[in-house]
Amino acid sequence: MNKREVKSSVKDENLIEKRREQMIRGAVKLFKEKGFHRATTREIAKASGFSIGTLYEYIRTKEDVLYLVCDSIYNEVHDRLSALPTQEGTVEGLQVAINQYYHLIDDMSDEFLVMYQESKSLPKDALQYVLKKEMEMVALFESLLDACAKSGELRISTEQVGIAAHHIVVQGQMWAFRRWALHKSYTIEDYIRVQTDQLFRGLIGK
Amino acid sequence: MNKREVKSSVKDENLIEKRREQMIRGAVKLFKEKGFHRATTREIAKASGFSIGTLYEYIRTKEDVLYLVCDSIYNEVHDRLSALPTQEGTVEGLQVAINQYYHLIDDMSDEFLVMYQESKSLPKDALQYVLKKEMEMVALFESLLDACAKSGELRISTEQVGIAAHHIVVQGQMWAFRRWALHKSYTIEDYIRVQTDQLFRGLIGK
Amino acid sequence: MNKREVKSSVKDENLIEKRREQMIRGAVKLFKEKGFHRATTREIAKASGFSIGTLYEYIRTKEDVLYLVCDSIYNEVHDRLSALPTQEGTVEGLQVAINQYYHLIDDMSDEFLVMYQESKSLPKDALQYVLKKEMEMVALFESLLDACAKSGELRISTEQVGIAAHHIVVQGQMWAFRRWALHKSYTIEDYIRVQTDQLFRGLIGK
Amino acid sequence: MNKREVKSSVKDENLIEKRREQMIRGAVKLFKEKGFHRATTREIAKASGFSIGTLYEYIRTKEDVLYLVCDSIYNEVHDRLSALPTQEGTVEGLQVAINQYYHLIDDMSDEFLVMYQESKSLPKDALQYVLKKEMEMVALFESLLDACAKSGELRISTEQVGIAAHHIVVQGQMWAFRRWALHKSYTIEDYIRVQTDQLFRGLIGK
DNA sequence: AATGAATGAGTTTTCATTCAT
DNA sequence: GATGAATGAAAACTCATTCAT
Structure with missing residues (x-):
């Protein structure tokens, strides 16, 4: 499929799935409140329930x-x-x-x-x-x-x-x-x- | 009227009017291209035809x-x-x-x-x-x-x-x-x- | 000349000259002590006698x-x-x-x-x-x-x-x-x- | 001799020898290309043929x-x-x-x-x-x-x-x-x- | 009024290191 | 012994805003 891929440095596909779900849930909540630009990556990580380092294991950029x-x-x-x-x-x-x-x-x-x-x-x-x-x-x-x-x-x-x-x-x-x-x-x-x-x-x- | 005021440190009302028109024209062009958040105040000033210092004579914040x-x-x-x-x-x-x-x-x-x-x-x-x-x-x-x-x-x-x-x-x-x-x-x-x-x-x- | 140019957002050429001299002096001292990689841009700025923001007015990258x-x-x-x-x-x-x-x-x-x-x-x-x-x-x-x-x-x-x-x-x-x-x-x-x-x-x- | 020791948490001396040889070979190749500072420990591990976790079994620091x-x-x-x-x-x-x-x-x-x-x-x-x-x-x-x-x-x-x-x-x-x-x-x-x-x-x- | 150099808090991103499995 | 996911301190860089000229 021509689905655009987001690279992750984690290998376990199930874990990727799980973490990204957390991330999306956290991010939506945050973006709703303050919009994409005003939400910092640190806040996204926190809202997702993990550290900033972990966030970047699952994405490349904000x-x-x-x-x-x-x-x-x-x-x-x-x-x-x-x-x-x-x-x-x-x-x-x-x-x-x-x-x-x-x-x-x-x-x-x-x-x-x-x-x-x-x-x-x-x-x-x-x-x-x-x-x-x-x-x-x-x-x-x-x-x-x-x-x-x-x-x-x-x-x-x-x-x-x-x-x-x-x-x-x-x-x-x-x-x-x-x-x-x-x-x-x-x-x-x-x-x-x-x-x-x-x-x-x-x-x-x- | 309960029109929200934007404070300016310039006194001359005609000048304020004129500069703000320049500003709006420049800003619209810029925001269209890159959106409000990605446009910097420096760029807004430039697109408006004056310096960053002057921009801030006519507004308080971005x-x-x-x-x-x-x-x-x-x-x-x-x-x-x-x-x-x-x-x-x-x-x-x-x-x-x-x-x-x-x-x-x-x-x-x-x-x-x-x-x-x-x-x-x-x-x-x-x-x-x-x-x-x-x-x-x-x-x-x-x-x-x-x-x-x-x-x-x-x-x-x-x-x-x-x-x-x-x-x-x-x-x-x-x-x-x-x-x-x-x-x-x-x-x-x-x-x-x-x-x-x-x-x-x-x-x-x- | 094919001299490689370093872009500065400051216009005053004399000031650029002056600030860059400060910068070079500070940087040499620092690099001597800890090498280029271990010296942070903040330290370079400090050693040059100005703030990190000012440093970046005179260069684009470290x-x-x-x-x-x-x-x-x-x-x-x-x-x-x-x-x-x-x-x-x-x-x-x-x-x-x-x-x-x-x-x-x-x-x-x-x-x-x-x-x-x-x-x-x-x-x-x-x-x-x-x-x-x-x-x-x-x-x-x-x-x-x-x-x-x-x-x-x-x-x-x-x-x-x-x-x-x-x-x-x-x-x-x-x-x-x-x-x-x-x-x-x-x-x-x-x-x-x-x-x-x-x-x-x-x-x-x- | 006053040879500086590098501590390893692995006991088997032969294995240490072997792994370090892999490591040195990989590291030289990498350092040649990008220098010590630009090479990450992850890259060193990869170039050595094992995981980051294993790398740290044989060394203490980069x-x-x-x-x-x-x-x-x-x-x-x-x-x-x-x-x-x-x-x-x-x-x-x-x-x-x-x-x-x-x-x-x-x-x-x-x-x-x-x-x-x-x-x-x-x-x-x-x-x-x-x-x-x-x-x-x-x-x-x-x-x-x-x-x-x-x-x-x-x-x-x-x-x-x-x-x-x-x-x-x-x-x-x-x-x-x-x-x-x-x-x-x-x-x-x-x-x-x-x-x-x-x-x-x-x-x-x- | 106009300018633009100076500032530094705040942002994204990286990466050495740890530790549970 | 081997793995790789998790961590967070620290890095480079940006940019709204101020203020002396």
Whole structure:
């Protein structure tokens, strides 16, 4: 796979896995509070439960931590969405997917926030990789929308498919980004309902 | 007004104005390239056309620069939107407002990008101020939508008004955020048309 | 000139000159005691009489300090040797040159020691530059010897000229290197006398 | 003997011998490339063919490795020179010794280079020991020269004996130090011939 | 008002050494 | 005896901020 690798000087793969999980958990917590730049590597180590020396046994640079965080988020997203039943162009299937996606963001909104605010700090190649993942996300919804268009369940032009897919993805992110404004007035269920209503009202053939 | 002040040791108000304009222009360019944290005060001074010493005659801390940038963006947004003719609950008026807003974002997408990616680095009070400005933006569209609801031009529940206003604001930001994906396929005109179509199709009373 | 430049963020050339002199003096003293690698940049700064921040206003990396030290030594050597009256192939002239050179090394033996023990730590390009300077030194004596050979004052084959020149240069360095052994038994004057005697006894035509 | 000991936590003397040989071989190679300070203990272990943990079973500190390298070089030098037939004050015998010594340096010039460039990094007591070895080297040639003086084969004053002995030793080292300059023009045989010619021309009674 | 040299706390990163397995 | 993960002191270098000129 063309997965970007983060070099570690530790050999035991299981240990790497374990330590990196600790690291990601600690880092997300920290980045959420103070952002990537304001968090020091020493703080990351501490939040992860080990020493600064140990931290550097599992990464090469501070940016690697950010990459690992972003990568793990996308992996979780991918895992949870690919567990969906295959869709055959039904609006219902699309709705299930959107539902899953929005709930996922609600569950992981800290992680999402971190990723979206900090990913620009990734080195070039890592940024590329993250953008690719994001495009896959959009593509997933495009294909679902497309299937619905083909099956006739949605009246939607090709032009609209792209934007609608972005729309779905961005509205999801909005729930994470605008927590401070939205959580006061709506539950995630409200939000999903209103969003899908609005989306479909325009798209469903009368 | 409770406008947050940035202290300057220079007395001449005109000079302050002039130097800060230089500063904002330089800073936006720089932040766009490397982000707020990676840009040094020396670089900001250089990009602004004066020395580091002079820079500090017009601000107190580096964060002041970021605040000035964010503040100036909102001021421009405010100026351009408040120039609109007063609306009396017509869809057409709403459409004009959206149009203005989206074009504004298109014109200033660099600035918007910078503001959204970096505003979390503002000190507490400045962040508060910026969020307040953002809420005003949402409120503007809320009032426009509300007027339309009251006049009967839009079938829209009170619950929907809040989310629709956020929706409009976020879709505008999306044009700036997702330039890399959207500019390939759409012009700003396409984008506005598709967005407003989608928005209104669901909302306009039959 | 193809002199390798060390970048400074300070603009005032006179100040650069002055600060670098302080730096070289401090660094030589320190390197003599503990060597280049064991001397920390903080110690170098302190020994130079300024703060670590100021040190880095005048250099880019620690290796720059070493380069400046080596460069300044060669410049002094060059200055002192090029002040010699032009030689026209007399043994006497050669003797004056050797005399000068050996005294020079005696005066600067600390600096020489540092340079020879640490120059391998220079980055590639700087090492190149230093070796070039060293070759010039050898070449100087080669040309003096050559002139003596041509004028008939010395019976010396072309093959011998190169080695004899190296010999002179190395014997000079030996005085610095082996201080611990030689200074007990000889003064610099003794040393010069014995060395030149030995050199010439073989070379002077009967 | 007052041989400085390097403590090992391993009991088996044969194993110690074997592992240290591996270590010296690996270390010389590494030090040649990057110098003592730039070589890490991990790299030394790797170059020696075992783990960092094992390395520390056979030494106490990194400096021990350097000491072992220097010590082994001198032992080899000692072994090869003490194999010479006992001299009875003949110039021929002296010449054989010089020949042996120079060839030895030619064979081991990497090791010599490493030793001379890095020995200053030895801890005090180890440095002392190495210098003592070096003095023995000089003393060897002093006694050979002395014998020749006594037997009348060389016209050489007591004053000259010390310097001439140093001279021989240093000229040998010069062949290692100045490889980059000398190897282009001379073979080791040329070099020995020219050096001894020059040495003896002055010293041999006509 | 403008300049830019000076400062030093704070940052990332390295690496010799230890010690449980 | 061998391994390699863990440690943290110490290193090089940065940069926001100050202040004398």
